[in-house]
Amino acid sequence: MALRNLLIRKTLATPPLGILGFRSLKTFSLPDLPYDYGALEPAISGEIMQLHHQKHHQTYITNYNKALEQLDDAMSKGDASTIVKLQSAIKFNGGGHVNHSIFWKNLAPVREGGGEPPKGSLGWAIDNNFGSLEALIQEMNAEGAALQGSGWVWLGADKELKHLVVESTENQDPLVTKGPSLIPLLGIDVWEHAYYLQYKNVRPDYLKNIWKVMNWKYASDVYDKECPES
Amino acid sequence: MSWSSCGSSSVYSLSSSILVANDPSSKLSKRRFTPNISQPGWKQRRDSSHNNGGVSKVFGYYGLKSPPYKLDALEPYMSQRTLEVHWGVHHRGYVEALNKQLEKNDIFYGCTMDELIKVLYNNGNPFPEFNDAAQVWNHDFFWESMQPGGGDMPTLGLLQQIEKDFGSFANFKEKFTEAALTLFGSGWVWLVLKREAKSLAIVKTSNSINPLVWNDIPITSLDMWEHAYYLDYRNDKAKYVNTFMNHLVSWNAAAVRIVRAQAFVNLGEPKIPVA
Numbered sequence: 001m002a003l004r005n006l007l008i009r010k011t012l013a014t015p016p017l018g019i020l021g022f023r024s025l026k027t028f029s030l031p032d033l034p035y036d037y038g039a040l041e042p043a044i045s046g047e048i049m050q051l052h053h054q055k056h057h058q059t060y061i062t063n064y065n066k067a068l069e070q071l072d073d074a075m076s077k078g079d080a081s082t083i084v085k086l087q088s089a090i091k092f093n094g095g096g097h098v099n100h101s102i103f104w105k106n107l108a109p110v111r112e113g114g115g116e117p118p119k120g121s122l123g124w125a126i127d128n129n130f131g132s133l134e135a136l137i138q139e140m141n142a143e144g145a146a147l148q149g150s151g152w153v154w155l156g157a158d159k160e161l162k163h164l165v166v167e168s169t170e171n172q173d174p175l176v177t178k179g180p181s182l183i184p185l186l187g188i189d190v191w192e193h194a195y196y197l198q199y200k201n202v203r204p205d206y207l208k209n210i211w212k213v214m215n216w217k218y219a220s221d222v223y224d225k226e227c228p229e230s
Numbered sequence: 231m232s233w234s235s236c237g238s239s240s241v242y243s244l245s246s247s248i249l250v251a252n253d254p255s256s257k258l259s260k261r262r263f264t265p266n267i268s269q270p271g272w273k274q275r276r277d278s279s280h281n282n283g284g285v286s287k288v289f290g291y292y293g294l295k296s297p298p299y300k301l302d303a304l305e306p307y308m309s310q311r312t313l314e315v316h317w318g319v320h321h322r323g324y325v326e327a328l329n330k331q332l333e334k335n336d337i338f339y340g341c342t343m344d345e346l347i348k349v350l351y352n353n354g355n356p357f358p359e360f361n362d363a364a365q366v367w368n369h370d371f372f373w374e375s376m377q378p379g380g381g382d383m384p385t386l387g388l389l390q391q392i393e394k395d396f397g398s399f400a401n402f403k404e405k406f407t408e409a410a411l412t413l414f415g416s417g418w419v420w421l422v423l424k425r426e427a428k429s430l431a432i433v434k435t436s437n438s439i440n441p442l443v444w445n446d447i448p449i450t451s452l453d454m455w456e457h458a459y460y461l462d463y464r465n466d467k468a469k470y471v472n473t474f475m476n477h478l479v480s481w482n483a484a485a486v487r488i489v490r491a492q493a494f495v496n497l498g499e500p501k502i503p504v505a
Contacts, residue, residue, distance in 0.1 A: 056465055
């Protein structure tokens with residue numbers, strides 16, 4: 001009992017809601033890129049990678065941490081309406097952090113295997129679900145080009161139904177908002193900041209070229225882990 | 231309001247012209263554009279989009295309007311390069327896409343742009359043409375919302391209305407900036423005159439939506455799609471918004487719009503001193 005009192009940070013002005021005992025607020029920080037900014041040239045320019053990583057992703061993390069702090073505060077005060085009000089900021093900034101963290105991992109320089117087609121179980125699954133790798137790429141590119149405004153295009157694995165899907169989400173919504181059993185294997189950022197400096201408004205060219213630096217090994221690893229023996 | 235009731239007599243003259251263009255036996259359909267058409271009574275519209283040679287079925291219904299200033303006139307606040315790409319490529323792309331969509335589906339012919347947008351919005355369940363139509367309108371409005379030597383403050387009636395509805399111009403500026411910076415994803419920020427409430431308000435919209443769909447009257451706008459500022463400001467949205475407020479926004483254009491709006495919305499009697 002004494003230990004519990006020791007661990008509770010806020011005063012007991014409002015009774016703690018059930019098991020809301022000790023919880024230290026974990027903040028998020030910018031993950032390092034597993035390659036240099038210029039390593040994905042000429043598919044994606046170094047300038048874009050640097051801005052995208054150091055400015056955009058960092059901003060999402062900063063705002064995410066801020067929103068989580070405010071949420072923590074509101075929760076311990078029992079401020080129901082503020083908790084609800086913060087949800088959109090958390091979804092947007094948290095989604096931005098989650099999505100971009102995946103994005104850096106699913107890209108790789110050519111000399112480290114970027115662009116090499118998938119083999120093994122993911123390769124099989126792609127052929128089963130889409131007919132061929134080319135067909136999948138075509139579908140994802142079409143979906144990406146058609147997306148209005150800002151968003152992402154995903155290759156996802158449905159854990160329950162045991163098949164692959166191509167989905168798009170708007171703004172920074174993570175793939176899981178389209179289905180709770182969806183696991184992101186590959187995501188392509190089609191926000192303008194991801195390609196504008198290099199490709200201007202020609203999003204289809206960006207989509208065509210990004211496959212040259214796609215890290216299929218990462219996608220295969222995730223697939224093998226989440227959907228074994230498919 | 232049913233969408234077939236767009237426009238009036240203009241529909242009929244238009245469809246006669248469409249018949250001309252589609253009729254393969256007609257000599258006119260083989261030509262791209264002939265200013266001196268000897269046959270009386272036929273009206274041929276200028277084909278503003280690219281011709282594929284031979285029979286031209288593309289009917290250039292909407293054209294790309296130039297901004298009311300040269301493309302380098304907004305330097306150094308909005309570069310010529312940005313104008314060249316934003317207007318010359320993005321805006322032009324929307325116009326051409328809209329024309330291509332309309333040529334397939336002429337039930338929407340005969341509308342003015344304002345009517346077309348409301349009709350295509352379909353009360354929240356937009357037709358596929360909505361995006362292009364709305365973006366064409368939005369960008370026309372946006373170019374006219376800026377001017378070289380813009381910024382500063384509104385005057386006279388517009389300033390009075392802003393002070394009435396926001397407390398002070400400084401407060402309006404702060405709220406407008408805040409709205410622009412808290413917009414998630416692509417979209418626009420608007421200063422609108424709300425018809426029902428008869429007051430000014432700041433409105434954020436996503437993607438291509440504009441306040442016309444709610445029957446409100448836009449007074450000025452700011453494009454917060456990344457393509458609007460990325461070339462000049464990269465991800466520094468705050469700098470872009472502040473530059474717009476201080477150096478680009480045209481209060482002259484806004485004043486003209488609110489004066490026109492008063493033909494539709496009664497903002498009350500002006501205070502005329504009693505002799």
